[in-house]
């Protein structure tokens with residue numbers, strides 16, 4: 619192990635590792651247990667492109683979480699995971715019904731449309747969640763050749779607004795979608811935070827209620843990088859392997875993706891990390907509620923706090939801590955907690971918020 623003192627003075631270290639903000643859960647580094655697992659997988663030769671022993675073992679680990687039909691396809695990033703999964707679920711004429719706030723709609727640079735050739739049929743929602751009634755606003759016209767054919771419902775758990783679908787809410791979405799002959803994709807960039815919040819195993823709100831395919835978020839949960847498409851219903855997809863390669867998401871040294879998932883999932887690191895991030899968000903929300911004039915916008919159910927405050931206060935605060943406007947005109951901001959957020963980070967931030975509101 620390198621001496622931390624030496625590292626501090628190493629000219630190759632270009633940042634201060636004691637500085638953390640509330641901008642994103644992927645501003646955090648990798649969890650030390652993940653880094654240790656990478657070292658373990660290093661050395662010697664392993665077959666490339668997923669025929670290695672780490673990827674083989676990962677399938678068994680995934681079975682323990684998602685049941686024996688689950689098959690994991692490790693990929694580089696979440697956009698790639700979503701676009702690959704959605705292509706595998708649709709025909710060329712297919713469309714995907716999703717919330718207007720869905721990452722696939724607002725934060726993937728048009729990749730589902732441009733790279734996946736997919737039409738997104740979006741629905742405004744009050745809290746980032748789809749319901750059977752909201753799905754019906756776009757799920758129609760299957761016989762109409764003038765309309766892209768709604769074939770998939772995509773939900774995000776937890777949502778981009780920090781809210782968490784209950785198990786019953788997902789069951790209702792899946793039953794409705796399946797009843798219409800549609801399949802269900804779950805964007806699980808923060809699936810661990812959702813499971814921690816609901817206090818149930820991940821399978822309870824995925825394969826147990828009939829979700830066809832999910833994307834599992836590793837990066838925000840403590841990996842260096844990497845996500846996985848997890849196929850739960852093999853009959854719902856076609857040609858995942860070919861689509862992953864065609865979508866430029868096939869890693870040659872896949873063992874280094876797979877071993878990171880194993881580090882998270884073989885024991886309880888995924889849950890420890892997610893619980894901690896969620897607890898820090900609760901602490902942050904409790905602190906923010908003590909500050910007059912700051913409004914919390916959505917239920918704080920995972921690791922995000924959305925708030926409305928005067929723009930000038932936000933700008934001053936941003937000189938002290940990194941975080942983003944969510945809707946600048948409205949004065950809405952997003953504060954994210956991660957697995958390495960500390961109580962002290964939260965308390966210092968709340969104190970700064972109080973000071974700036976009082977100025």
Ligand SMILES: Cc1ncc(COP(=O)(O)O)c(C=O)c1O
Pocket residue numbers: 695696697698721722774777778805807808837
């Ligand atoms: C809901 C959601 N899906 C997917 C992703 C993954 O995106 P990326 O392509 O940046 O890994 C993110 C990351 O912010 C996300 O918040």
